[in-house]
Amino acid sequence: MVLQATFDISDRTQAVLQLMMRGEYDWEVEAEWAYLSHRFENGVKLRGGKLRVPLYMYSDYLDVGYAQPFARPPEEVYGAVPFSSYTGGGVSYDVDLDDSTLTMQMFGGESKVKSTGTDVSNLIGANVNWTDETWTLRAVYGQAKFDGSVTSEVDVELAPGVITQADYTVLQLVDDTGSFKGVGASYDNGEVIAITEWTRIEVDAAYPDTDSGYLTLGYRIKEFTPYVTVAYMKTQDNDERLPLSQAAAIQMIAFNAERMAYSLGLRWDAIDNVAVKFDITYADDFGNTSGGFLNNSLDTTTGKFIYDDTLIYTVKFDAVF
Template sequence: MQFKVTILSVAISVAMIPSLAIADEAADAKIAQLEQRVQALQSQQNASLADKVKLNGFISGAYISSDNDAGYNNADTGANFTEESKFGLQATFDISDNTQAVLQLMMRGKYDWEVEAEWAYLSHRFENGIKVRGGKLRVPLFMYSDYLDVGYAQPFGRPPVEVYGAVPFSSYTGAGVSYDVDFDDSTLTMQMFGGESTIKATGTDVSNLIGANVNWTDETWTLRAVYGQAKLDGDLNSEVDVTLAPGVVTKADYTVLELNDEKGTFAGVGASYDNGEFIAVTELTRIEVDNVSPDTDSGYLTLGYRINEFTPYVTVAYMKTQDNEERLPVSEAAAIQMVAFNAERMAYSLGLRWDAIDNLAIKFDVTYADDFGDTSGGFSGNSIDTTTGKFTYDDTLIYTVKFDAVF
């Protein structure tokens, strides 16, 4: 009897083998179908994400040096590879057809390649054409403000520091609103902005920042005007020589001026012409700050001409403080303020941009600055000789070799 039961069990098992095999095949088919569905969903999601996210970047590397240690653009007689070297990544995420999130991360050689968010904002364009942005934004004071760090988008080796170096901060936290008026062959853009910032070099707080600009362009001519104002609060420090003993001199920070919510204003106009061959760009600015802080006029004119992949250019720039009489040396503090704040100079640049390959430009620039008057020229390295009462340098010559690329 036991033998018969065993034979029956074996027979039943043998009979079930085809059914089990069929069941396994059906399960494998279902798993394969599920895997195909998951892969299809992942592909759709990745494609959708790729459509919504745009990633690009830019990089600059530069060598600068000078014939002396006056300090034009922080150049000296040594080789400087960090002052104008930078790397940036920008991501734009399309939340909807009219809403975007933008993040731009910057690393600058002069700040030891620390990662910093230069832009981090949300924007939305309403059906009536008004565009609102909020977050960390670029201060829209200059013609090249929106791509101040993107050297590839600029014709010259660097934006003239006589103008662009006069405002010691480039971004603010707040909001901006703009509106475009489209004509037949041109566009008029009106923009308002407001918020707060901090001057990184001095720690000065910039509050109640508010301003507006208007820009008209027909893609050949561009005309621009801007006005802004803010409150400044904090100490302005300067590095001075301190004699510890005969022949022993050290440097120490000296508070030149304390700013207590002083009002500062900025006004500027600009124009450019670019017909694909000939380039002309000019900007004029005026900065005024209450108290004995310097009021500064500055401007530049750049002319260039494209010859295939080469663009030679010349730039003439100037800057001059206009309120020197408020810092007459009637006291030690006023004398220090006079040395620290009074400034004037002319700068002449001769350069060449070579578009070597797509998205890569190599630039050569020689800048000569002089006409300092009875000032340091605005250079921290141009100290005054206490025995003669004259400044160390009457002029300075700066050499720059730079590459700018976008990707």
């Protein structure tokens, strides 16, 4: 659930607050956005506080499903970065061209990966976005330092037939540098929709470097928008985690991942400001890896992972007020 409010302090100054409640965190209320912004007369806009990390085309709408054509952004791309907001600042500038707008943005600050407690420092990046309201082109680069433990749940046998789960430290990150590169494009003429993004994440040490991308095609038929999506993700540095030791073997199991995902969906704009979405996603081609799914464990008797494909059904109601 998302609650967002914008307060006009003056004609050029605003305060924005977005509160989130997520089921994975027991519906705990947290501020995803809490910032002040000011636009100067020359078009420069400054923002400071807690902000969304602007890495993707739909970063500003990750939790506002109504603004997205699909039921959810492809997890292969949008799930690759384990944090979505940062504390710091940003500056942007719009250049009005003949029939289009060029937006340049820089951002910087720090963050924390909530699921692991990993500290993210020296976060800095920039993106550029061009649109003529039909075509949109985008490019982004960002980098940061990471400090903390990467853990994984493992089964521990306390006694015959008595098994419990414990956290195992797979990797310790100490001032390791990570970088993010991405490009995207979209086309929307009111009927035909085409969206694509490609990203590359590179991190020092044995933490996985990952390529991912997707292509979504859709067509509006009155209040209905059927769409299809093809997405992929694959770790690129698997040879750095060859099982030459027990630690490397565990890192290989925890980090090596690849998969293809195929989605068929339908958006129904039932009434003003309310959309109902249906989606079926089939993922396979795991390449004898976990596929990036945490609950896909290795079968020690066969040396293969338990699941080599999965099917996900989604029914979603999106509304804005």
